[in-house]
Amino acid sequence: MTTPSRGLLLAALAGLTVLRLIVAAWAPLAPDEAYYWVWSRALAPGYLDHPPMVALWIRAGTFLVGDTALGVRLLGPLSVAAGSLLLADAAERLLPGRQAGWRAATLLNATLLVGAGAVIMTPDTPLLFFWVMSLWALARIAIGGGGGGAWFGVLGLAVGLALTSKYTAVLLGAGIGVWLLLTPAMRPWLARPAPWLGLVLAGLVFSPVVLWNQAHGWAGFLKQGSRVGSWSPERALTFLGELLGSQAGLVTPLVFAFCVGGIGLAARRAWRGRDPAWTLLAVLTLLPTAVFVQHAIGDRVQGNWPAILYPAAAIAAAGLEGAVWRRLFRPALALGFGITALVYLQATLSPFPLPARLDPITRLLRGWPGLAEQIAMVAAKDRSAFIAADQYGTAARLAREPAITLPVLATEQRWALFNLPRAPVTERQGLLVRSLRRGDDVDRSPWAEIDEIGRVSRDNGSDPIEGYRLYRVRVRDTGTPIVVLPRLAPQQAGGILAHD
Numbered sequence: 001m002t003t004p005s006r007g008l009l010l011a012a013l014a015g016l017t018v019l020r021l022i023v024a025a026w027a028p029l030a031p032d033e034a035y036y037w038v039w040s041r042a043l044a045p046g047y048l049d050h051p052p053m054v055a056l057w058i059r060a061g062t063f064l065v066g067d068t069a070l071g072v073r074l075l076g077p078l079s080v081a082a083g084s085l086l087l088a089d090a091a092e093r094l095l096p097g098r099q100a101g102w103r104a105a106t107l108l109n110a111t112l113l114v115g116a117g118a119v120i121m122t123p124d125t126p127l128l129f130f131w132v133m134s135l136w137a138l139a140r141i142a143i144g145g146g147g148g149g150a151w152f153g154v155l156g157l158a159v160g161l162a163l164t165s166k167y168t169a170v171l172l173g174a175g176i177g178v179w180l181l182l183t184p185a186m187r188p189w190l191a192r193p194a195p196w197l198g199l200v201l202a203g204l205v206f207s208p209v210v211l212w213n214q215a216h217g218w219a220g221f222l223k224q225g226s227r228v229g230s231w232s233p234e235r236a237l238t239f240l241g242e243l244l245g246s247q248a249g250l251v252t253p254l255v256f257a258f259c260v261g262g263i264g265l266a267a268r269r270a271w272r273g274r275d276p277a278w279t280l281l282a283v284l285t286l287l288p289t290a291v292f293v294q295h296a297i298g299d300r301v302q303g304n305w306p307a308i309l310y311p312a313a314a315i316a317a318a319g320l321e322g323a324v325w326r327r328l329f330r331p332a333l334a335l336g337f338g339i340t341a342l343v344y345l346q347a348t349l350s351p352f353p354l355p356a357r358l359d360p361i362t363r364l365l366r367g368w369p370g371l372a373e374q375i376a377m378v379a380a381k382d383r384s385a386f387i388a389a390d391q392y393g394t395a396a397r398l399a400r401e402p403a404i405t406l407p408v409l410a411t412e413q414r415w416a417l418f419n420l421p422r423a424p425v426t427e428r429q430g431l432l433v434r435s436l437r438r439g440d441d442v443d444r445s446p447w448a449e450i451d452e453i454g455r456v457s458r459d460n461g462s463d464p465i466e467g468y469r470l471y472r473v474r475v476r477d478t479g480t481p482i483v484v485l486p487r488l489a490p491q492q493a494g495g496i497l498a499h500d
Contacts, residue, residue, distance in 0.1 A: 003099050013081055016109065019344070020077035024119040025070035027347040028365045029400065031393025033121050037062075037072050038396045038418075041486035046212030046220050048414045053126040053165035061121075067488050073121045079129040080118040083311075084109060087132050090139035091315040094277040100318035103329070107258055108314040110336030113250040113307050116343060123166040124304050130162035132311050134172055135284070138179075142186075142276040149194035156198030160205025167224045168308060171288050173202065179283045183276050216417055232298055239296040246303035251310065252339050254332035255317075259310060261325070262317030263289070284312035356465040367458035367465050372401035374456040375433060378470055379406060382453065385428035388473065388482070390443060391435060398433070399485040406430075408485045411446045416481040423482040425475050432471040440469070448476040 004012075029037070039047055039055035040062065046052060061074030087108060088101035108114055117125055137155040141148050159176070162169035180186045180195065189195050213220050232239075248256045263285045269278035288309040292301050346352055346361050356362045375398070379387060388409040389395035395410035409423045409430070432450065434442055444450055450473045458465045475482060 024073035034396035045208035103318035115340035127165040134158040152194040152198035156201030160202035252336040258317040259313035372403040386430035420483040436467040
């Protein structure tokens with residue numbers, strides 16, 4: 001297989017990054033992204049759902065280019081570009097002489113998982129970057145040579161930042177420990193101070209998150225830790241099937257086959273020779289795989305969770321040899337990038353008129369300005385003083401809509417953990433927006449009065465996406481947290497390119 005020139009590869013990566021920045025600027029924000037944007041306006045060392053790194057990245061992006069869709073997502077495409085270079089360098093060091101660097105980087109970039117993750121800002125975005133950064137440092141340690149002790153410092157910093165991105169990074173720390181124990185050539189490090197100092201550094205970086213949890217009743221740890229106790233073995237076959245199907249779809253079928261083949265190759269090489277490089281790749285793929293399979297026996301695994309195992313899997317896949325793998329390499333890239341391109345088109349221009357029930361992109365991204373206009377009209381007619389929502393994504397998404405000029409209130413127990421202004425108790429009435437999917441069993445405790453007065457719909461043209469009940473409400477003076485969400489400045493409310 002002909003190796004592309006370094007200049008051509010860098011040009012391709014630059015072009016891909018520019019494309020991702022355009023998509024990031026053009027596509028409307030998803031409700032979860034709007035929710036993380038609220039985090040960025042109320043910075044804290046922790047939140048109920050995740051550690052704070054995604055909020056810090058959004059705050060940095062909006063500081064640089066404004067409070068727009070591009071600002072929210074800016075560091076996504078840039079971090080994937082930087083991570084691709086780190087991954088290529090790690091692959092070249094772990095598997096020298098195999099053209100592994102560019103092959104691993106292109107395989108990973110060809111996945112829909114990374115392609116979509118580059119243009120949608122979630123906690124997985126910084127997690128994946130710092131995971132790759134850790135792998136880059138581990139590659140330097142694995143191959144030996146000078147400076148090994150110093151690289152444990154880089155590794156400790158990267159692991160700490162990964163933990164500050166998402167709690168799933170605990171699997172990274174566990175994998176490093178297992179690798180050092182299983183690999184004879186690496187065990188001498190355990191008698192030296194460098195790995196332990198790296199561990200201390202990771203702990204120091206992560207310590208603000210721990211202290212925040214301690215001060216808030218261990219809320220974040222308990223929320224994520226509760227998933228471990230989920231147990232529905234009677235549905236295990238369903239959950240395992242969903243896990244396999246989601247990974248084949250999100251990684252794209254042929255790239256997924258390469259990753260599975262690479263993991264198998266790494267496992268065989270690690271078993272036979274305990275080679276540091278192959279053992280590292282085996283541990284960082286098989287350990288997360290085992291955890292997710294175990295979880296799927298008792299509960300559903302979300303499709304994005306296993307993203308962490310694919311950087312190492314892509315490097316291992318770059319080591320596959322044989323005529324079949326050589327013939328499949330270019331088709332795998334073409335299929336992966338082709339699927340991702342179609343998703344980009346649908347997210348930005350929506351050229352494919354699919355019913356909303358069959359199009360997850362439409363269900364997430366479309367119809368919010370029209371919904372906001374309907375709500376604003378009802379609120380004006382009913383002389384409402386505020387708009388409220390009892391679902392965090394809906395509340396956050398409405399808070400970014402310019403058609404809504406009234407204060408937007410959010411009411412859920414999670415908001416008690418935010419440093420946001422509390423809604424004052426007032427006799428003035430407002431409008432509560434509640435999705436029909438949540439049923440009519442509305443929580444009445446925050447409201448002194450509540451009466452249903454109508455319904456509106458979020459639509460994609462003439463295709464209904466989701467219906468909402470509207471209630472006339474008055475705030476009750478109770479312990480239920482009701483907070484006032486941040487809003488966009490008027491000149492920024494529409495974004496630079498984001499549209500619907």
